Amino acid sequence: MNARVLMVQGCTSDAGKSTLVAALCRWLHRRGVRVAPFKPQNMALNSAVTIDGGEIGRAQAVQAQACGLPPHTDFNPILLKPSSDIGAQVIVHGHPVAQLDATAYHDYKRIAMDAVLASHARLCAQYEVVVVEGAGSPAEINLRANDIANMGYAEAVDCPVLLVVDIDRGGSFAHLVGTLALLSDSERARVVGFVINRFRGDLALLQPGLDWLEAQTGKPVLGVLPYLHGLCLEAEDALPRSRDSKTGARLRVVVPALPRISNHTDFDALRQHPQVECTYVGPGETPPPCDLIVLPGSKTTRADLAWLRENGWEAEIARHLRYGGKLIGICGGLQMLGRAVHDPDGIEGPAGSSEGFGWLDFETTLAPRKQLRNVEGRLTAALGGARVRGYEIHCGVSTGPALSRPSSLLEDGRGDGAISEDGSILATYLHGVFDDPQAQAALLHWAGLRDAEAIDVHALREASIERLADAIDAHLRHDLLDRRFGLEAGACAP
Incomplete structure (x- = not known):
């Protein structure tokens, strides 16, 4: 089987990549598609034990749940667990292989890419669709050499890319246009559209900006996802932003x-x-x-x-x-x-x-x-x-x-x-x-x-994943998604 692959990259960290991948996975799973999540490289201290006896980032365990699958090491072949500001334990296919500083790991990425591509190939042979999550931003030009987490992976496997941005932070149009400007010509060409995340307000007031963005870049906006309050999803790494203050807590x-x-x-x-x-x-x-x-x-x-x-x-x-x-x-x-x-x-x-x-x-x-x-x-x-x-x-x-x-x-x-x-x-x-x-x-x-x-x-997380899929149903363009996932005629494989 030759799976359809779509990669979600973000203009910044915490733009919503993990939740968008989980949402797309559940949306596809609900339609009967055999879908798997994939994150080539993750840096996180929150991890999960897999069915094959390794560990992966917890975000990929959530995405596996969205697919109706138990977590597997192929979903996150490279996991970095920071032990200092400049060093991390390197985990390959679920098991630690080295403790490396940032410079040494930069050189090691040539080896890590082999593990990434091996997992990619196994997933493409087993599933109809693979939804991939990038890491951080693809516009970090200092990390472009030997990249395995974003465009380096996308170029290696020749897959299309969606860019997601968090509009709640402000500056979303600058983030999108600036990210495109810092990509190479071939990388820019594989960006097939944008998703605006965490919007709250009147969409009519945003529409002129969306029209300008499409005209300026020549790329479609697949949709605008609302700010979903009260989601219960396991965090990839960062501690919760808000304090847990409850009236009447006992x-x-x-x-x-x-x-x-x-x-x-x-x-x-x-x-x-x-x-x-x-x-x-x-x-x-x-x-x-x-x-x-x-x-x-x-x-x-x-x-x-x-x-x-x-x-x-x-x-x-x-x-x-x-x-x-x-x-x-x-x-x-x-x-x-x-x-x-x-x-x-x-x-x-x-x-x-x-x-x-x-x-x-x-x-x-x-x-x-x-x-x-x-x-x-x-x-x-x-x-x-x-x-x-x-x-x-x-x-x-x-x-x-x-x-x-x-x-x-x-x-x-x-x-x-x-x-x-x-x-x-x-x-x-x-x-x-x-x-x-x-x-x-x-x-x-x-x-x-x-x-x-x-x-x-667990039931609360399941309900949150369903809310994410409902948001895809309600707010993203099905025609563009169907085309990317090969669903126009009811078949996934190209």
């Missing part, structure tokens, strides 16, 4: 916004919960009074542990516990709760050891082989025995007496995490621990919300 949760926080999508279910106020606290900010503090995952556990100490969190958490508050550590947060974190091989930074907070009696050693699992089980009896589901992504191996009191018992026979003798501290390696409604209600009850509602975050 349980207050605080999460330190670590410099290298990973998988903060763990807290989506709490942010959606009508009875819970979940607040991220950044550097220099004083944590507000709360019922529960959650130490999140981290890409650089020892460095983020030092950051917590520098910002006064050790004393703050100790005071919180003295006054009866509850504390959870997830993944890297679990490791911080123990007596020490050892990194003898320098996996996450300079080799060495760091003293942990010491609230639970165990130690963690980072090992070269990353553990990647989707798991199910039950919370232990002390937490009500509710069903729990989640996924593990960690290099740490933890050992010590505290782990003889696990927080959950998994179906593969392992115990996960720990719970303190007084029941005030809980540790788990499971990301997504709040996503299952049963586990969520049990953990919120443990934290002090006695009659917690059960919120099904």
Whole structure:
């Protein structure tokens, strides 16, 4: 099979590429098309475990859900997980292969392109349509050489490109025209149209600008998508822009916004919960009074542990516990709760050891082989025995007496995490621990919300994906989309 391929590129980061790809995937899936998502290269600290035992960016897991597919490493063959401002762990087909700085990775991209094209070929052989997401902007001229994320990929596979722009930021016409101006002639020729994203207002007032844009560039505007409020979709990387302030919230949760926080999508279910106020606290900010503090995952556990100490969190958490508050550590947060974190091989930074907070009696050693699992089980009896589901992504191996009191018992026979003798501290390696409604209600009850509602975050995400597809139906030109996807006569393959 020779799949139709369409690439979505953005004029800026956060222009809406991920959501537009998810929307197009669900729109096609609803029409019975066998469609798959693809992102050649992603840079993100939010990742998902795949059906073939690797990890990919969470945005591609959402797009897979939009296609009715389980996540697969071919959907995101190159994942970069930043460990500093100039370095990142390089993950190829789901597994780490190197820790490289920006200069070294620029040279490595020639090798990475082979992995990208291998995944591309496999997807084109299995599916009728592949909808591709670019990264950042194609107009970053300093990154054009050896590019695998935007036009370099599009040129290599000879696919058409849609440009999406976020009009809510302002300057959208300048972004579109300026992006085209910075492309080469061949790159500019493969741009087949524009999508205006996040519009709010009277479309009639925008129409003269759209007419000018089409006349100026000779390219069509496929449509204008409205600003969709209240979407529940897992973020590719950035923390939520807005604070989660809710009138009448009965349980207050605080999460330190670590410099290298990973998988903060763990807290989506709490942010959606009508009875819970979940607040991220950044550097220099004083944590507000709360019922529960959650130490999140981290890409650089020892460095983020030092950051917590520098910002006064050790004393703050100790005071919180003295006054009866509850504390959870997830993944890297679990490791911080123990007596020490050892990194003898320098996996996450300079080799060495760091003293942990010491609230639970165990130690963690980072090992070269990353553990990647989707798991199910039950919370232990002390937490009500509710069903729990989640996924593990960690290099740490933890050992010590505290782990003889696990927080959950998994179906593969392992115990996960720990719970303190007084029941005030809980540790788990499971990301997504709040996503299952049963586990969520049990953990919120443990934290002090006695009659917690059960919120099904997966169902909320599914409803949001449907809203995205509805927006495609209502606001984009079907004739142009049908032509691009080969749907005019009911067939997808060219």
